[in-house]
Amino acid sequence: xxxxxxxxxxxxxxxxxxxxxxxxxxxxxxxxxxxxxxxxxxxxxxxxxxxxxxxxxxxxxxxxxxxxxxxxxxxxxxxxxxxxxxxxxxxxxxxxxxxxxxxxxxxxxxxxxxxxxxxxxxxxxxxxxxxxxxxxxxxxxxxxxxxxxxxx
Numbered sequence: 001x002x003x004x005x006x007x008x009x010x011x012x013x014x015x016x017x018x019x020x021x022x023x024x025x026x027x028x029x030x031x032x033x034x035x036x037x038x039x040x041x042x043x044x045x046x047x048x049x050x051x052x053x054x055x056x057x058x059x060x061x062x063x064x065x066x067x068x069x070x071x072x073x074x075x076x077x078x079x080x081x082x083x084x085x086x087x088x089x090x091x092x093x094x095x096x097x098x099x100x101x102x103x104x105x106x107x108x109x110x111x112x113x114x115x116x117x118x119x120x121x122x123x124x125x126x127x128x129x130x131x132x133x134x135x136x137x138x139x140x141x142x143x144x145x146x147x148x149x150x151x152x
């Protein structure tokens with residue numbers, strides 16, 4: 001009688017599989033959950049809160065918006081966008097200030113953002129952010145600029 005609890009020679013457990021594919025929201029969720037747990041254990045800051053700020057026109061159409069998260073006293077600004085016909089009207093500064101105020105309300109005392117050189121690093125600098133790093137190699141000879149600001 002053979003032992004059925006052991007795989008036959010050459011029939012061991014399946015080897016790990018490495019795959020490459022299109023965007024996978026389920027994978028992203030698992031990665032975020034795993035990284036959040038790791039970060040919480042490493043820093044003692046588990047509470048994270050994403051929030052957004054938006055401005056709409058009289059017809060309810062989006063003029064612009066901002067998404068960010070508050071974590072461990074840092075406001076991490078993910079996205080800020082203003083539609084083209086509404087740029088240079090002060091909406092970016094208003095959205096950013098509203099986000100900073102919300103971040104302070106949520107216990108943040110600093111904020112960080114990155115912006116490509118062809119986007120808006122100058123805008124953030126005019127709002128009091130300081131350049132703390134650059135990553136070269138963006139298409140067209142551009143850089144990814146990292147900016148930081150103390151809030152309050």
